[in-house]
Amino acid sequence: MVVDDSAVIRGLTSRWLGDEAGVGIVAVHANGRKAVDDVAVSKPDVVILDIEMPEMDGLTALPLLLERRPGLVVIVSSTLSRRGAEISLRALALGAAECLAKPDGSGRIAGAADYRRTLIDLVKQLGARARLRRSRESGPAPVASREHAATRETPSADARARLPGQREVATPGAGGLAARGHALPVQTARRPGTEGAKALRSYSSVPPRVLALGSSTGGPQALVEVLSSSKDVLARVPVIVVQHMPPTFTALLAEQLGRAAGVPSAEAKEGEVLVPGRIYVAPGGRHLLVGRADDAVVAHLSDAPPEHFCRPAVDPMFRSVAQVYGAATLGVVLTGMGGDGGAGALAIADSGGSVVIQDEESSVVWGMPGAVAAAGACAGIFPLTQIGGKLRELLRGSGR
Structure with a gap:
């Protein structure tokens, strides 16, 4: 689900994500109120949430989204300003999984490209983890029907993605609340005692300094x-x-x-x-x-x-x-x-x-x-x- 009051950002984000294999756009909304009203019906795994929106802002919507869709992953999109940073940290305290710093608006192509890469990596990796957890608890996560999707704002044809079927293996992700996005290697190791992991070390006998x-x-x-x-x-x-x-x-x-x-x-x-x-x-x-x-x-x-x-x-x-x-x-x-x-x-x-x-x-x-x-x-x-x-x-x- 993409939630942003900017039609341009909604379109770009939907197109970026919709072009990715294994990612489906189930809803697009212009404010937090519409997202809250719809989240239990469209059942997204991930919400990309803007902060400053009319009718209901992102901070108000965030706890309501999490309440109505337990296990939901919310990625908040904010600015690099001090106010944006303060809001982002508040969003993390309220339960957001990650906050992304939007490009600075200077028109730098590299900044937008890095933001796109980071966003895609986060959605794929966090979304796959959310679907796995949900499937363990209550079976495969349901996907909103195309008939229901048609009653909401619909992404443009080139932005409309394939609805998720089988769970995709998480792709490389970029870690952290970052202004730039970069692909990082996915680690598949499990904790010691399981396949592929190594034994634990002994603790140091020297007091930590x-x-x-x-x-x-x-x-x-x-x-x-x-x-x-x-x-x-x-x-x-x-x-x-x-x-x-x-x-x-x-x-x-x-x-x-x-x-x-x-x-x-x-x-x-x-x-x-x-x-x-x-x-x-x-x-x-x-x-x-x-x-x-x-x-x-x-x-x-x-x-x-x-x-x-x-x-x-x-x-x-x-x-x-x-x-x-x-x-x-x-x-x-x-x-x-x-x-x-x-x-x-x-x-x-x-x-x-x-x-x-x-x-x-x-x-x-x-x-x-x-x-x-x-x-x-x-x-x-x-x-x-x-x-x-x-x-x-x-x-x-x-x-x-």
């Missing part, structure tokens, strides 16, 4: 959960966070994490000394690394090329942290599409440090945690609600 976290799709709320549930031990170490997000969004994310964790939190600055009890968030558009300066560890911001098509990326941060802290590194990889974090987690594990990942069931997408499991780099796999408790044990020296 840094906590480094990486996440993407679904990450903002996962980070809030983990840091708020481990706030009583965060004063022991500096906390470094890489979340796939564009500029403006990361500054607001840092503020949100600080409120949740009860410690100072901000985007990292070049050359600042890392101290315990403070959260350092990688700024959108730049990699965050750490290095030594005399007897201190300092932050370095890098404009090096994207990794896994992302900047900031988790891998370069993990590699630098492993080099500086070695066996005293405690890494965490949370929900996210793609494989970012897998190679960096292996660097941490090979240096003697410990890596904990979110389990598949509680992840919005198990791409990034799955990549760590496939690399044989993790010491523990936990539901999101248990990760904070494990971090408390490890940071207190009692969880090995």
Whole structure:
């Protein structure tokens, strides 16, 4: 379902998605009220939801959509402004699976092409996961009939897609709340103990001196959960966070994490000394690394090329942290599409440090945690609600 008050955006989005194999456009609406009234009838797996619309805006519609269609995936489309970023973070707190930053309107073809690629990847991967979960619970998800579809706004002929039949295997996805979209490799690894996964590592015997976290799709709320549930031990170490997000969004994310964790939190600055009890968030558009300066560890911001098509990326941060802290590194990889974090987690594990990942069931997408499991780099796999408790044990020296 595509919901946007702009006829141009509705048409473009419907055409982009309708041209993709395995994706069907079951409804197109110009405001949130029409979407809410129709969602239980058209039964979409995914809704692309604009924020600013007449009659009923996206934030008002979001919880109503989720209430009337349990298991629905909502992808919110917003702008790169501070207001857009604030609204996007509120939407994530209300249950949106992901927020996309719209192209800046400057007419840059690359920006629109990247946005399109990101949108398609998210719809395919999140939609496939939603259909799989729904089929496990109540059988295959029904599809709105063509007769019903004809009673609503109908996509143009070139935008009208084939209605979904068999569930498509998820295609590569781009992780994170991003201004640019990029194809990332899909990870098919399962948790240790199942086919294709490697055995768990032992936890480090060295007390952690840094906590480094990486996440993407679904990450903002996962980070809030983990840091708020481990706030009583965060004063022991500096906390470094890489979340796939564009500029403006990361500054607001840092503020949100600080409120949740009860410690100072901000985007990292070049050359600042890392101290315990403070959260350092990688700024959108730049990699965050750490290095030594005399007897201190300092932050370095890098404009090096994207990794896994992302900047900031988790891998370069993990590699630098492993080099500086070695066996005293405690890494965490949370929900996210793609494989970012897998190679960096292996660097941490090979240096003697410990890596904990979110389990598949509680992840919005198990791409990034799955990549760590496939690399044989993790010491523990936990539901999101248990990760904070494990971090408390490890940071207190009692969880090995």
